[in-house]
Amino acid sequence: MFKIIIIIVAVLIAAILIYAATRPDTFRVERSLSIKAPPEKIFPHINDFHQWQAWSPWEKIDPAAKTNHSGTNNGVGAIYEWNGNNEVGQGRMEIIESLPSSKVLLKIDFIKPFEGHNTIEFTLVPQGDTTTVTQAMYGSSPYLSKVMCLFFSMDKMVGSKYEEGLANLKAIAEQ
Numbered sequence: 001m002f003k004i005i006i007i008i009v010a011v012l013i014a015a016i017l018i019y020a021a022t023r024p025d026t027f028r029v030e031r032s033l034s035i036k037a038p039p040e041k042i043f044p045h046i047n048d049f050h051q052w053q054a055w056s057p058w059e060k061i062d063p064a065a066k067t068n069h070s071g072t073n074n075g076v077g078a079i080y081e082w083n084g085n086n087e088v089g090q091g092r093m094e095i096i097e098s099l100p101s102s103k104v105l106l107k108i109d110f111i112k113p114f115e116g117h118n119t120i121e122f123t124l125v126p127q128g129d130t131t132t133v134t135q136a137m138y139g140s141s142p143y144l145s146k147v148m149c150l151f152f153s154m155d156k157m158v159g160s161k162y163e164e165g166l167a168n169l170k171a172i173a174e175q
Contacts, residue, residue: 001060002131003158005018009051011089014020014058016147016150018148018152019049020143020146020147020150021143022107023141023146023150024141025140025141026138026140026141027138027139027140027141027149027154028136028137028138029137029138029154029155029158029159029162030134030135030136030137030159030162030167031092031134031135031136031159031163031166032132032133032134032135033132033133033163033166033167033169033170034127034130034132034133034171035099035124035130035131035145035166035169035174036129036130036171036174037130037133037173037174038101038126038129038131039101039102039124039126039131041102041103041173042124042131042133042169042173043100043101043102044074045169045172046104046122046124046133046169047074047075047078047095047104047174048049048073048074048075048078049069049074049078049079049080049093049095050073050074050135052055052068052077052080054168054172055059055165055168055169055171055172056165056168057161057164057165057168058088058165060155061084061085061087061088062084062085062088062157064084065082065083065084065085065088066082066083066084067080067081067082067083068080068081068082074095074098075095075098076095076096076097076098077094078094078095079092079094080092080094082094083112087111088108088112089111089112089113089114090111090112091093091108091109091110091111092108092109092111093106093107093109093111093120094106094107101124102123102124102125103121103122103123103124104119104121104122105119105120105121105122106121107119107143108120108121108137114144116139116145117139117140118137118138118139119137119138119139120134120135120136120137121134121136121137121138122134122135123136133152133166133169133170135162135165135166137162
């Protein structure tokens with residue numbers, strides 16, 4: 001009986017590992033929100049890491065996290081590093097592209113609890129008296145990430161934080 005249980009468990013584990021290998025090699029998490037403000041009013045809040053504390057939900061998870069700003073004050077070359085609790089981990093973001101009032105592209109490197117190297121993109125599209133702001137994160141999915149995503153939804157975990165952050169950004173920009 002014990003051998004049968006071991007065989008069943010081994011087959012289930014093998015099936016999970018094989019299924020994970022069939023998952024896509026890339027991922028994308030994206031959320032959008034319409035904000036009743038011109039792009040020129042919203043853009044500075046995204047293009048300057050010093051202003052993220054007012055709207056980014058990640059800042060509130062660990063207020064005691066050690067942070068460091070370096071590089072330029074804003075735009076291309078601005079760098080933000082953090083080292084916090086297990087929920088926020090340790091990492092680094094750098095603005096690598098900044099198109100005034102329309103797009104900010106960030107390189108984000110996670111160091112802890114898991115290493116990862118991705119891209120975050122903010123786009124601002126004016127539509128009459130509103131602006132559609134989209135925040136997306138995308139990158140490669142190494143095998144370990146594929147296995148983890150079978151049990152944890154990155155779209156739900158990260159997407160819910162993007163929704164919260166965009167709502168905070170909306171509240172600030174519409175004041």
